[in-house]
Amino acid sequence: MHVNTPRDLAALPYADRLEPFIGEIEHAGAYEWLHFDGTTFEGGEAGSSLFSQSAFSSVSFNGGRLRRSRFDEVWLHAVRMVGTNLAETTWLDSECAASVFAGTEIHGSEMRRVVFHQCKFDSVNLRATSLKDVAFVGCLLRDVDFGGARLADVRFPGSTLDRVRLDRATLTGVDLREATALGIASGIDSLNGATISTPQLFDLAPDLAQHIGLTVSDD
Structure with missing residues (x-):
């Protein structure tokens, strides 16, 4: 993963093979070596689709269903997903930058070797999701629900966590030390298996x- 800085489109190993995408995405479609650029998708059913070695630039999804789709080596930049159903999707070796996920359903999904740069997650459902070797770099996670999720080797450098829920989540090798704010709304007992800094411990002390x-009384 390119964790430190996001890559430009031209830096992708498959950039020379990309062709412009024209039309609408469809249910169970197969999309390889395509560049989705400046497109807005209104609603629509495109579940069970495969996106492989493709790029998304300034694309908006307003609603719509991509349930059970697969994203392999996909690059996303300035993408907006509002009220989109991404439940039970699979993400592998992908990168997302400067994007917004609002009211998005991603529950029951699987992410492996995925990095998010400067993204905003607002009221996103990640319940029962499996995240392995995932990085949130400089992101805002507000009202994000990780209930029942499994997080392994997940990092949050420069990210703000605000009212995040961790009820019944399982954390293994999760590094929170570089998060700029650690706002846990519920499930603080699930932090077992995470690493935090001393200042973060002081901030969490009342909840713990x-x-x-x-x-605690000083009288």
Whole structure:
């Protein structure tokens, strides 16, 4: 993964093979070596599709269903997904930058070796999702639900977590030390398996004390 800085379109190993996409995406479609550029998709059913070695630039999805689709080596930049159904999708070796996910359903999905750069996640459902070797770099995660999710080797450098829910989530090798804010709305007991910094521990201390029933009094 290119964690430090996002790549430009021209830097993609398959950039020379890309062809402009024209038309609408369809259910169970197969899309390889295509460049989706400046397109807005209104609703539509495109579930169970395969996107392979393709690029998305300034593309908007307003609603619509991409359920059970697969994204292999896909590059996304300035993409907006609002109210889009991405449940049970599979993401592999993909990169997403400067994009917005709002009211998006991504629950039950699987992500492997995926990096998000400067993305905004607002009211996103990631329940029961499996994330392995995923990085959120300089992102905002607000009202994101990781309930029942499995996070392994996930990092959040420069990211802000605001009212994130971790109820019944399983964390393994999760590194939160470089997150700029660690706002956990619920499921603080699921932080077992994560690494945080000393200042973050002080910030979480009131919630941790409340969780274990510890009374702190200086009287």
